Amino acid sequence: MATVTVNGQEIELGDDERLNGIQAAARAGVEIPHYCWHAGMSVVASCRMCLVEAGRKTAEGDVQMVPKLVPACQTPATDGTVFVTNSEKVVQARAMVEEDLLIRHPIDCPICDKAGECHLQDYHFEHGRDQRRADIKPFTSRRRELGDTVTLFVDRCVMCTRCVRFTREISGTKELFVVNRGAHEEIDVFPGFPLDNKMSGNVVDLCPVGALGDRDFLYQQRVWFMKSHDNVCAGCSTGCSIKVEENQDRVYRVKPRENPHINQWWMCDEGRYGLSHIHDPRRCLQPQRGDGSEYANVEWTELPAELEGKLRDAGRIGVVLSPHLTVEEAYLLATYIRKCDPDALLAVGPIPAQGEDEAFPNGFTIRAEKCPNRAGVEAIVSQLGGQLVAWDDFLTRLDGGEFAVAWVTGGYKTEWIDEPTAARFTNVKTLIVQDLFGSPLWERATYRLPGASFAEREGSYVNVEGRLQSFRWAVRPPSGVMVEGQLYWRLLERQGLFKARAVLDEVAREIAHFSPAATEIPEHGVDLKSNQLAGV
Amino acid sequence: MSEFEPILLANVNAENSHTRSVYESTGGYAALRQVLGQMSKTDLIELVKASGLRGRGGAGFPTGLKWTFLPKDHPGPIYFCLNADESEPGTFNNRILMEEDPHQVIEGLILSCFATNTTTAYFYMRYEYPLAWERVQAAVDECYAAGYLGKNILGSGYDLDIFLHRGAAAYICGEETGLIESLEGKRAWPRIKPPFPAVEGVFHKPTVVNNVETVACVRHIAERGAEWFRSMGVPPDPENPRDPGSFGPKLYCLSGHVEKPGCYEAPLGITVNELIERFGGGVWKGRKAKAAIPGGISMGLLTADEFDCPLDFAGPGRYKCLGLGTAAVVVMDETVSMVDFLLNSSQFFAHESCGQCTPCREGTSWALKMMQRIKAGRGRLIDLDLLLEIGDNIGIIPGTTICGLADGAAWPLKNGIRKFRDEFEDYIRRTNPEGYAETDPVPALEVIGAH
Ligand SMILES: Cc1cc2nc3c(=O)[nH]c(=O)nc-3n(C[C@H](O)[C@H](O)[C@H](O)COP(=O)(O)O)c2cc1C
Ligand code: SF4
Ligand code: SF4
Ligand code: FES
Secondary structure (H helix, E strand, O other): OEEEEEOOEEEEEOOOOOOEHHHHHHHOOOOOOOOOOOOOOOOOOOOOOOEEEEEEEOOOOOEEEOOOOEEHHHOEOOOOEEEEOOOHHHHHHHHHHHHHHHHOOOOOHHHOOOOOOOHHHHHHHHHOOOOOOOOOOOOOOOEEEOOOOEEEEHHHOOOOOHHHHHHHHHOOOOOOEEEOOHHHOEEEOEOOEOOOOOOOOHHHHHOOOOOEEEOOOOOOOOHHHOEEEEEEOOOOOOOOEEEEEEEOOEEEEEEEOOEOOOOEOOOOHHHHHOOOOOOOOOOOOOOEEEOOOOEEEOOOOOHHHHHHHHHOOOOOEEEEEOOOOOHHHHHHHHHHHHHHOOOOEEEEOOOOEOOOOEEOOOOOEEOOEOOOOHHHHHHHHHHHHOOOOOHHHHHHHHHOOOOOEEEEEOOOOOOOOOHHHHHHHHHOOEEEEEEOOOOHHHHHOOEEEEOOOHHHOOEEEEOOOOEEEEEOOOOOOOOOOOOHHHHHHHHOOOOOOOOHHHHHHHHHHHOHHHHHHHOOOOOOOEEOOHHHHOOO | OOOOOOOOOOOOOOOOOOOHHHHHHOOOOHHHHHHHHHOOHHHHHHHHHHHOOEOOOOOOOEHHHHHHOOOOOOOOOOEEEEEEOOOOOOOOHHHHHHHHOHHHHHHHHHHHHHHOOOOEEEEEEOOOOHHHHHHHHHHHHHHHHHOOOEOOHHHOOOOEEEEEEEOOOOHHHHOHHHHHHHHOOOOOOOOOOOOOOOOOOHHHOOEEEEEHHHHHHHHHHHHHHHHHHHOOEEOOOOOOOOOOOEEOEEEEEEEEOEOOOEEEEEEOOOEHHHHHHHHOOOEHHHOOEEEEEOOOHHHOOEEHHHOOOEOOOOOHHHHOOOOOOOOEEEEEEOOOOHHHHHHHHHHHHHHHOOOOOHHHHHHHHHHHHHHHHHHHHHOOHHHHHHHHHHHHHOOOOOOOOOOOHHHHHHHHHHHHHHHOHHHHHHHHHHHOOOOOOOOOOOOOOOOOOOO
């Protein structure tokens, strides 16, 4: 155990913890402002915003301080280390760095995307001087594109080099570097070698100021109007922890949310920019009943009774659970269908795959499997259904005329079923399809039920490594859509609004595989394998 | 002072002094034969330690002690970097040695590499020294041919290769960890320490960095011993327990307003006055001196009244300068404006700051802009306080930067304004009678955009 003193307050650190001054101070509830340091990358100690006084407490209890200021980011917190972050010397050093950083800064906050979440603004407000003493005319706001995803506002840069280090240490693609020297330094790319990698958007999050703009988000929304919702990316089976940021049910951007077990601080561009389906005007927005050619609108309120009539005693039901459903949704639908037909067959929908898994130097992996919850839905199917029936398997049984009724859930962002496959459903009497977009299957459905996008869902996904993460909805679905969970909740005649947590409690009770989810799910999720490890 | 025979410069005036045959005709490579034949590596380190040799590159760190920081029994490789980046304004002693007596440097380098158990040395030479480049390369080639370099040197079983590396033409490439980065093919951004180069330097291996003149001294210490070396110079200051003394000969680069500028050799501790009078032929044109920089522009300023300052490692510090630096003395006569001096020095550091640390990058750039405005007749008295504030707060001594370039930028500001404040104030009042007392921020001058 190491005892470290921060502004007179003693804190204990674990034996195997290797923390620097910034991290140790944070444990004591003391914030040390910093620009260049980032827990996920190498230490360069160049911005000097984190300067503090440091020293050492001897065994006798005397404190010997180093006479000069030291960067907290570069100073290890070991047994006996003393940090002072509130002395006059430290206050002055912070004021100096803040003054320095604004000397050439264009201070164009009104047209800067970062305004409202900018470290330069916040730190200057807190640590800067109240008057400008410099007599230098800032450069204008020069801008240039670094690549398809990111724009550089050259003069806003504080030269923390986080973006440069990201492309060297995390993406491993090395596009960014520093040109020129001294106050003429700029971030740049080589001609013909733009910022072009599958994690490029992260540099915008990393940039402590507004120097790097996300071309997708640029000038779309002031950040203070947006609300941020913890969520999980549905782009692939890595299941990065993310934040969905919206204003009045319109999603403007998603950002990674730190999760040491999954994505550290990062997410890939595919997940970040793969949002257009949420507000796509082609989304299905009208529940309908029909026969493949003629359709009539139905009211969501009429549906429970009507479906009940169609499904009960109608013959064998086959239900296809999409890997885009949450665990709770899959469980509810399976439960409902089993109520209608105890002998119903549960199958897993098609698993979209694209390319190969792609691992980056720091271990971050983009999975080829482009859905968030294969593991969760498969567990539901095999545990409740007694066997794991895959999509192909289901189709073969379908061809054999096993089913009178089929209930198929989609939710895929892109086209997922072709005409020949859809044609194989001709022999079922009642076909219920829930989906985001129209498809050959939708064209044949008896009931067309518009479904939700990931940002509208609520519940839990289990990622490729068996980690279950829970999240709440970020936006309400467009009018005409009923989120799958909500529909199933109603079909099961439960009261009020769909409560994913209540369903997860049932799942955890009934299915041993999910028992670690019985307790409150921490923000970093829970490892479902932990029950096996612990022998529970 | 008793008669002093030049040691490092003994042969620089001989015809073809840069060739091996001339070098050997005056006893060259005898020390190498002697050491490889008779001494162990540790004996040689002990000898250099005992000599009290301190680095000639600027910081004056004891050389033998630096060598002992290398990890013991390291499986290797250990690298040696010879710092020949010589970019401190006013400094050209390394250049004379490399152009006129390159074998002396190489012999010293081979001995230093032997002592530090190095089999690969990088000779990092500043880009702007084409003649030195040619001559050192030729000398290295001669050494390979003579069996002083390569495998099994002189049958001793010791191997050494020297690679010449041409610098990237920036002052910061002389800072030892900037040099290492540059050598690795990167931008010369000084590294944070620890780890120090002795533990992790070039290519993540233990590395020694020494100056050209330092290793040239090693050659003579190996030949003539520690006692001989200690017979020259200044013993430790008994008042200062941390002063290891300043021993041996030193090359002083004398330039500026003297009759005979040049590189002169004297035992450490010669005063500025003696240097100007005995070697420089006095201040030029019969004028009076006004100031001098004691050891390269980074070290600050001495006023003419302070020319009794002894130029040993501890001397300039007692006159509020940073230190001896590279012992490059630049004399300014009474016609020189201190405003011009400080503008010039600010320009240099703003141009050479590598730009990594905020206080150095922005401080040097802001200081330059202020000096440009003062020079242009738009100065304010308050600017002097702002300049001093920058000077007092940038550098590794206050702890606000990674390397010493910022300290070097600070010292001319601090000494210049503190020692010549009246002159600055007079200039500002005279050239800006309307606005000198203004304290509100003033707009920048449109015309002074770039540097
Ligand atoms: C900005 C800066 C520039 C430097 N330039 C040189 C140089 O050109 N040559 C040199 O030998 N040392 C230079 N030094 C000092 C080196 O960092 C290092 O201390 C020296 O090379 C060590 O050699 P020595 O121990 O033999 O003096 C410089 C230091 C700084 C901070
Ligand atoms: S662009 Fe942003 S992240 Fe990159 S160096 Fe500048 S301030 Fe840092
Ligand atoms: S002090 Fe100046 S030159 Fe040295 S590393 Fe920092 S910015 Fe570069
Ligand atoms: S955060 Fe420590 S120097 Fe930048």
